[in-house]
Amino acid sequence: MSPRAQAAVAAAVRTLGYTPNPAARSLMTRRTDSVAVVVPEPDERVFSDPFFSLTLRSVHRVLDEHGLQLVLLLARRGTASEQTLRYLSGRPVDGALITSHHRDDGLAGRLADLGLPCVFGGRPWDDTDRVSWVDVDQVAGGRMAAEALLQRGRRVLATVTGPEDMTAAADRLTGWRAALGEAGVAADRVAVGDFTEVGGEAAARELLARHPDVDGVFAASDLMAAGVLKVLAELGRRVPEDVAVVGFDDLGGAETTTPTLTTVHNPVAAMAEEATRMLLRQIGGEGPASPVRVVMPTRLVRRESC
Numbered sequence: 001m002s003p004r005a006q007a008a009v010a011a012a013v014r015t016l017g018y019t020p021n022p023a024a025r026s027l028m029t030r031r032t033d034s035v036a037v038v039v040p041e042p043d044e045r046v047f048s049d050p051f052f053s054l055t056l057r058s059v060h061r062v063l064d065e066h067g068l069q070l071v072l073l074l075a076r077r078g079t080a081s082e083q084t085l086r087y088l089s090g091r092p093v094d095g096a097l098i099t100s101h102h103r104d105d106g107l108a109g110r111l112a113d114l115g116l117p118c119v120f121g122g123r124p125w126d127d128t129d130r131v132s133w134v135d136v137d138q139v140a141g142g143r144m145a146a147e148a149l150l151q152r153g154r155r156v157l158a159t160v161t162g163p164e165d166m167t168a169a170a171d172r173l174t175g176w177r178a179a180l181g182e183a184g185v186a187a188d189r190v191a192v193g194d195f196t197e198v199g200g201e202a203a204a205r206e207l208l209a210r211h212p213d214v215d216g217v218f219a220a221s222d223l224m225a226a227g228v229l230k231v232l233a234e235l236g237r238r239v240p241e242d243v244a245v246v247g248f249d250d251l252g253g254a255e256t257t258t259p260t261l262t263t264v265h266n267p268v269a270a271m272a273e274e275a276t277r278m279l280l281r282q283i284g285g286e287g288p289a290s291p292v293r294v295v296m297p298t299r300l301v302r303r304e305s306c
Contacts, residue, residue: 036096063276146175199224226253
């Protein structure tokens with residue numbers, strides 16, 4: 001366009017108050033300029049767990065840099081997951097990020113079949129060769145927690161795991177058991193939690209009722225560790241003098257417990273941002289032809305509980 005024509009168009013836009021029609025633009029570009037974040041969890045957990053708030057903030061930060069919208073889909077397991085998949089099959093978004101998924105969700109295979117650009121936050125159970133994913137080295141994290149307790153001279157060790165149908169919980173338990181096996185320490189003192197404080201409290205009561213001589217506990221999330229600390233305080237067990245405790249996540253709450261919590265750092269913000277950038281490369285046709293898998297390192301953060 002000539003400068004004169006551009007000036008005339010700009011003047012008309014100002015006079016008429018014109019704004020682009022997103023629906024018409026979408027028909028032309030075949031893009032919606034939006035990305036879904038799929039969370040197969042109950043809404044009460046999503047809005048109370050700092051893991052999800054940090055994930056969503058990190059995803060939004062990257063999308064905002066590119067002028068894209070975030071669409072949050074709370075996909076309860078079962079019928080709601082089917083509804084979410086039907087919704088996504090209509091391509092109302094340009095791609096999807098999936099976090100906190102479970103074994104029976106079947107999301108990896110179903111989304112791969114749809115051909116919708118997608119990236120998983122955390123390794124999916126199945127179809128890991130068909131979709132891209134970003135994870136922390138969960139096995140190494142479980143090993144670090146065990147070694148931290150062993151280095152403090154603790155030998156009657158127990159763990160509160162996350163849900164058995166989540167790869168994060170399974171991998172952390174694998175690392176924990178491997179380290180204890182190498183040290184010749186029994187690894188059979190296990191109670192299953194749900195990554196919540198209430199779940200950690202219930203699991204700790206069960207665990208300590210069965211094994212009152214425990215002198216070290218690894219809780220596979222900081223929220224569950226807070227529940228463990230509460231039960232130990234009620235029982236009059238001092239931390240770390242009587243029982244040392246290690247958590248997993250380091251998302252801020254570990255600094256406010258009494259005592260402050262030694263924990264394994266989970267780079268949630270970095271993982272969410274990397275997953276989002278991977279997805280945008282897929283959407284833009286800039287990524288590699290085959291799925292990408294990224295595993296980020298972790299580290300132990302020493303505080304007062306161990």
